[in-house]
Amino acid sequence: MTLLGIKFDPKPVTIIILTTLLLTFDHYRTITPFKALDRLILYFVIPLVVILLAFRQSPAEYGLRLGNWRAGIKWALIGMALVALPIWYLGHTPAFQDYYGGQNIQLLPLLGETIGQLLGWEFMFRGFLLFGLATVAGPYAIFLQAVPFALAHLGKPEAETWTTIFGGALFGFVAWDTRSFLYPFLIHAFIFVFTLLVSTRVIG
Numbered sequence: 001m002t003l004l005g006i007k008f009d010p011k012p013v014t015i016i017i018l019t020t021l022l023l024t025f026d027h028y029r030t031i032t033p034f035k036a037l038d039r040l041i042l043y044f045v046i047p048l049v050v051i052l053l054a055f056r057q058s059p060a061e062y063g064l065r066l067g068n069w070r071a072g073i074k075w076a077l078i079g080m081a082l083v084a085l086p087i088w089y090l091g092h093t094p095a096f097q098d099y100y101g102g103q104n105i106q107l108l109p110l111l112g113e114t115i116g117q118l119l120g121w122e123f124m125f126r127g128f129l130l131f132g133l134a135t136v137a138g139p140y141a142i143f144l145q146a147v148p149f150a151l152a153h154l155g156k157p158e159a160e161t162w163t164t165i166f167g168g169a170l171f172g173f174v175a176w177d178t179r180s181f182l183y184p185f186l187i188h189a190f191i192f193v194f195t196l197l198v199s200t201r202v203i204g
Helices: 010-028 035-054 069-090 094-100 107-144 146-151 158-178 182-199
Strands: none
Touching (some): 010 035, 010 107, 035 107, 069 182, 094 182, 107 158, 146 158, 158 182
């Protein structure tokens, strides 16, 4: 693809523009009455359709596979252990309780919310964006994908948002090392659920 005399690889350009449009749409618009379902459609289904129909590639090239599952399980357990204590502390702060508190936590709806919110979220950032940018940016894609991830947290508790550029990069490293977005998803799902349980005082 050539634009104003400059040659571009069309796939990374498509990935960058589409990711930005999907995040913007999610901020301003809805598709269904359910936010989790919207995010599953926006961040998982649409990128998957683009990979299959527009790029004509296997989703496995974008991290939709088990990958190195031994390393993945190791990283998932380490990640969960490292974040548990900080979440326990932050979940008891007024900022977190004001933002997350007041929710009626029930197991099955929480499971559906976690999968809907984060499966697509992780596939877009640690799959579609990470491995798509890797073709032109190499391992710098680990940090590049963390930037929109961090900006997407604006409006959440300040302490949470400050950590996301580092957390997003670490998630990217795990995906890169395992060649799969599934293990960052497991860590992120733990963070999401544990934060809600602590902040709403279901535990602790």
